[in-house]
Amino acid sequence: MALGSVRANAMRSVLTCLGIVIGVATVIGMLGIVAGINGMVTQELGRLGASSFFIQKFPVMRMGSMRDYRKRPDLTVEDAKAILASCPSVEMVSPEVSFRAQQVRSGNNKTDPDVVLVGVTSSYSSIAGVDVEHGRNFTPLEDAGPRNVAIVGQDVVDRVFPYGNPIGRFLRVGSYRLQVVGVLEKRGAIFGESQDNVVAMPLPTVLRRFDPGDNLVITVKAKPDVPLSKAMSEVRSLMRVRHKLKLTDKDTFEIETKESLVSTWTNLTGAVFAAAVGIAGISLLVGGVGIMNIMLVSVKERTREIGVRKALGARPRDISRQFLIEACVLSFLGGLVGVGLGVGGLQAAALTDVLPVAVELPSVGLALGFSVLVGVCFGYFPARRAAKLNPIEALRYE
Numbered sequence: 001m002a003l004g005s006v007r008a009n010a011m012r013s014v015l016t017c018l019g020i021v022i023g024v025a026t027v028i029g030m031l032g033i034v035a036g037i038n039g040m041v042t043q044e045l046g047r048l049g050a051s052s053f054f055i056q057k058f059p060v061m062r063m064g065s066m067r068d069y070r071k072r073p074d075l076t077v078e079d080a081k082a083i084l085a086s087c088p089s090v091e092m093v094s095p096e097v098s099f100r101a102q103q104v105r106s107g108n109n110k111t112d113p114d115v116v117l118v119g120v121t122s123s124y125s126s127i128a129g130v131d132v133e134h135g136r137n138f139t140p141l142e143d144a145g146p147r148n149v150a151i152v153g154q155d156v157v158d159r160v161f162p163y164g165n166p167i168g169r170f171l172r173v174g175s176y177r178l179q180v181v182g183v184l185e186k187r188g189a190i191f192g193e194s195q196d197n198v199v200a201m202p203l204p205t206v207l208r209r210f211d212p213g214d215n216l217v218i219t220v221k222a223k224p225d226v227p228l229s230k231a232m233s234e235v236r237s238l239m240r241v242r243h244k245l246k247l248t249d250k251d252t253f254e255i256e257t258k259e260s261l262v263s264t265w266t267n268l269t270g271a272v273f274a275a276a277v278g279i280a281g282i283s284l285l286v287g288g289v290g291i292m293n294i295m296l297v298s299v300k301e302r303t304r305e306i307g308v309r310k311a312l313g314a315r316p317r318d319i320s321r322q323f324l325i326e327a328c329v330l331s332f333l334g335g336l337v338g339v340g341l342g343v344g345g346l347q348a349a350a351l352t353d354v355l356p357v358a359v360e361l362p363s364v365g366l367a368l369g370f371s372v373l374v375g376v377c378f379g380y381f382p383a384r385r386a387a388k389l390n391p392i393e394a395l396r397y398e
Helices: 002-008 008-047 066-070 079-086 122-129 140-144 153-160 203-209 228-242 258-301 303-311 316-352 361-387 391-396
Strands: 053-057 090-102 104-106 116-119 132-135 149-150 170-173 178-182 198-202 217-222 254-257
Touching: 002 008, 002 066, 002 316, 008 258, 008 361, 053 228, 079 090, 079 217, 079 228, 090 122, 090 203, 090 228, 104 153, 116 203, 122 217, 132 303, 140 203, 149 153, 149 170, 153 178, 153 198, 178 198, 198 203, 217 228, 228 254, 254 258, 258 303, 258 316, 258 361, 303 316, 303 391, 316 361
Parallel strands: 116 198, 149 178
Antiparallel strands: 053 217, 053 254, 090 116, 090 217, 104 170, 132 178, 149 198, 170 178
16 A cells, blocks of 8 residues: 555655655665775785784874974984894884886876876885785895885886786886886776776985985884784884984874774764765655655645545554554655665676775665655654544545
8 A cells, every 4th residue: 555655656756765765765875885994904904914013114004294204313324234233123114115106107108197107116015915916026135235126016017018028128217127027917097097907116216316305104014923912012112313303202103003094984984984975864854854744744745645545443542553554664765766776876886996995785784774764764754643633523534
């Protein structure tokens, strides 16, 4: 009977459910985006390993004036060497510096000026969990002085070496003529930006031409039998001494672990999701008010029908249940349409690689549950009003 009532007033039902549709689609979309981003961040940081951490000049989430952070001293290669030499709990150290908007050429083939140039050491692959799929990694000899060799990402290979094996062939980055010694494993895209559009060079080779400035990041790996907190404490103490900080001075550098980065991302996405849920809540509220309004109109239109039912023996709870079910069916149908739009939007986003998304069944169930709850809450008053109608007055209604 409830479905028949919806079909009998199809256009009115569609307009009534619009707020429910928008609210549910928003909830599904935001849950999918948040889950996708959190999964991507966890996967990428999982490469780092539980015994590694970063040292960098700027915090991941910058609060306050950038001027204060820019006053901090830049990290240097000497800092990395001092950490490895003076901290007994540290097993490996890898300084890294990166520069964007570089063009790579080989013969008549060239890339757009959007390649990321990275200067790393031979220990970077072991610490950061970035594997060389073909060829070899850098050697300690190439850490000691400038060597014109490179390890490239798959995007660079596809653009400048479309045919044949790239190992042993030469490419140019600016004035550098580099021999390819390795190809990195394919890592895909994050937020639409490829992680394979990269050329890695030995750090001394990069520093011979580029000033690292505030781009240098130091990755540290603790020894297997040492607690991570102990290694971090040793590194923090050493860096404070090297930066000539007093006991009461704040750190002029940031130490970030995998857990702290995941926590930062979770807090950020949680705040975004809370804002989206607020917007979705307003849409659901508007949809609920629409359902209440249309149900009150339906009670008014069907007053005589209610009188007939009561005259034939229908109890107040039977009448109340009838209209409450109609409100729930109306909101549930709106929820189904919202789920379809939300999931469809997530699937379309997944095809573009712009956003990492994940469709989870619990989120679908949660959204549908909320839509039914809206129907119950906003359909209760019209249902009670119908149940309390006097049967004699209802039968007289024209």
